Amino acid sequence: MKDFFDMSGYAAYVWSAYGIAIGGLVLNVWMARRQLRHAREEARRRIAMQEHS
Amino acid sequence: MNWVWFHRFGSPPYFYRFAGRWAPWFLGIACVLLVVGLYGGLVMAPVDYFQSDAYRIIYVHVPSAYLSLMTYTYMALAAAVGLIWRIKICHAIASACAPAGAGFTVVSLATGMIWGQPTWGTWWAWDPRIVSQLFVLFFFLGYISLRGAIEDRDRADRASAVLAIVGVINVPIVHYSVEWWNSLHQGPSLMRADGPTMPMSMAWPLLVMIGAYTFYFLAIMLMRARAEVLRRERGGAWLREELARAGAVS
Numbered sequence: 001m002k003d004f005f006d007m008s009g010y011a012a013y014v015w016s017a018y019g020i021a022i023g024g025l026v027l028n029v030w031m032a033r034r035q036l037r038h039a040r041e042e043a044r045r046r047i048a049m050q051e052h053s
Numbered sequence: 054m055n056w057v058w059f060h061r062f063g064s065p066p067y068f069y070r071f072a073g074r075w076a077p078w079f080l081g082i083a084c085v086l087l088v089v090g091l092y093g094g095l096v097m098a099p100v101d102y103f104q105s106d107a108y109r110i111i112y113v114h115v116p117s118a119y120l121s122l123m124t125y126t127y128m129a130l131a132a133a134v135g136l137i138w139r140i141k142i143c144h145a146i147a148s149a150c151a152p153a154g155a156g157f158t159v160v161s162l163a164t165g166m167i168w169g170q171p172t173w174g175t176w177w178a179w180d181p182r183i184v185s186q187l188f189v190l191f192f193f194l195g196y197i198s199l200r201g202a203i204e205d206r207d208r209a210d211r212a213s214a215v216l217a218i219v220g221v222i223n224v225p226i227v228h229y230s231v232e233w234w235n236s237l238h239q240g241p242s243l244m245r246a247d248g249p250t251m252p253m254s255m256a257w258p259l260l261v262m263i264g265a266y267t268f269y270f271l272a273i274m275l276m277r278a279r280a281e282v283l284r285r286e287r288g289g290a291w292l293r294e295e296l297a298r299a300g301a302v303s
Contacts (some may be wrong), residue, residue, distance in 0.1 A: 025087075042283070
């Protein structure tokens with residue numbers, strides 16, 4: 001197990017590269033979901049305004 | 054040939070529902086493939102004779118770089134179709150590609166730098182492959198900021214589409230840069246005309262990771278395209294219905 005985390009001495013390089021890659025994937029999902037939520041709220045507001053006028 | 058089935062995708066309600074149905078499945082498939090690919094790349098693939106375990110960076114570096122170019126190509130293609138045939142949904146799809154593409158490009162550059170330090174002895178080199186990939190990032194960022202800068206949606210669609218199409222020239226330059234010029238970057242070992250030079254035990258996790266990234270891209274693109282469809286919609290009956298349903302669920 002220790003060998004696995006050591007990556008023959010390249011641990012800092014290998015794990016930081018994987019960290020950045022996975023972090024990038026998670027960040028993009030989070031941002032896309034947030035954008036969709038905002039667009040939904042915005043559309044709701046727009047429709048509510050149309051109904052009031 | 055019957056193209057009627059294809060035209061349905063041009064209709065916002067149909068596209069919105071289609072994307073909503075498929076995005077979670079694509080994301081799920083991407084997660085499964087990602088777990089398999091990571092296990093294969095980090096645990097099962099043998100150690101490289103020359104680069105030892107440092108070579109394992111390939112399993113995140115190559116999929117991000119490959120998807121960065123694919124995303125740019127899809128974006129330019131969607132923008133071109135939108136520009137030529139004036140299909141609004143294509144502009145929505147093109148704009149949905151850009152943030153994911155910029156993300157892939159940043160990750161490919163960052164992991165490339167991290168891989169460069171132990172293998173080439175430098176974080177950065179003004180090398181044809183690296184510089185042309187940096188230009189892909191500039192085109193993605195330029196596309197996003199151009200869209201953000203133009204208030205009128207139709208004008209933003211047209212202007213950003215032209216930029217996307219111009220930038221696609223860069224995609225083959227990135228791909229062939231390692232063959233055309235004397236580059237520090239190694240040549241392709243998987244996508245070659247004469248077949249891969251990697252042994253199968255090392256190549257399969259890479260192929261699985263590329264599959265994972267492709268499904269991931271599809272999921273993100275559909276999610277963002279849905280948001281874009283919502284922004285463009287001026288309150289049709291279908292939208293009220295969808296929002297009422299989304300409100301009931303969440």
